[in-house]
Amino acid sequence: MNNISELFWQASLQDIKKGFLQQADEFICLICGRSFLDGVIYPSDGQLYEAKKIIHIHVQQEHKSTFHFLLNLDKKLTGLTDHQKTILELFFDGNGDNEVAKAIGSNSTSTIRNHRFSLREKQKQAKIFLAIMELLGERVPKKSSFIEIPRNTKMVDDRFAITEEDSKKILGAYFKQGLHGPLELYPLKEKKRVVILRHLIKSFDVDKTYAEKEVNEILKKYYSDYVLLRRNLIDYGFMERTQDGSLYWVKL
Known part of the structure; x- marks a missing residue:
């Protein structure tokens, strides 16, 4: 899965974690693009909800969670192996080291601790890389092919x-x-x-x-x-x- 809208890439990290953002008087799902207008009351399971509440319900009911959507994106986007995805999902569902070890067919919890360490290192690297790219975007080098990050040239034809x-x-x-x-x-x-x-x-x-x-x-x-x-x-x-x-x- 790698069909992601332009709006998704424009969203802040906090909005991506929520799975939606607000533009003017509209709440928009970053996963499927469905929108809910502020001030309108929406029905769900016999109850009525305002737009800000129904967008949360929509993400949970239609997409399970933002975590699962992100986790199941193409490896080219996440950088995660299928094995790492399985372990992360098991942890997300509340399993401890022993349960995770059994679920993946391992006889040692030390293997799971090694996976934890590897994933934490990956998280640190991601933070540093994100900071580097944001700083690069703020200060455009005069002698560089980078104009703005990200950059997508469109042709009006x-x-x-x-x-x-x-x-x-x-x-x-x-x-x-x-x-x-x-x-x-x-x-x-x-x-x-x-x-x-x-x-x-x-x-x-x-x-x-x-x-x-x-x-x-x-x-x-x-x-x-x-x-x-x-x-x-x-x-x-x-x-x-x-x-x-x-x-x-x-x-x-």
Whole structure:
């Protein structure tokens, strides 16, 4: 299993652990993408729940737990062997060393202690690597192929062809208080994002070069996650910037 949405990779570690995040007035499952609107009451097993509660119930009922979803991702994503996954699941279910040893057919609990040590070392390595990559993302080297981490260049081509009528419908749906903002929700579908980005780029003067802070100030008026908007304007080719990320301008 390795079909993970873009929203998942944008989520914080805490949101990934919960299995969902909140965007504007919507709670979105990071596993399947189902969303629940804040202020709406949802039924479940004869009971009624608010969106913040039903999203927890949804993750448990539909996906067992975030732990099990993550554990069963492809080895390329987890870096775990099938044997390690089995041991982790046994520990998660509350088994002690003796029970785990019996379950995997081992006669010695020392083997399980060795596995514990190996997994703790893996956890330490993961923390250090995460810190390294976050620091790299914060300080973009001038002589490096890294622009931002992660980085996915998109091409706005015929796949995103859309009529003027459809464009107006999309903008009306996501700018409910008017085209000057704020943006109610930043959609997952790329075509809708492109429509929104085409609108946002109109806020920038084609003859001006902007500092990153200036770009942020303009985008803040539209959406709280202005960093995501800024990245997408670059990713989809609406803006360009210097290699060190200090200056931005509209791509003609």
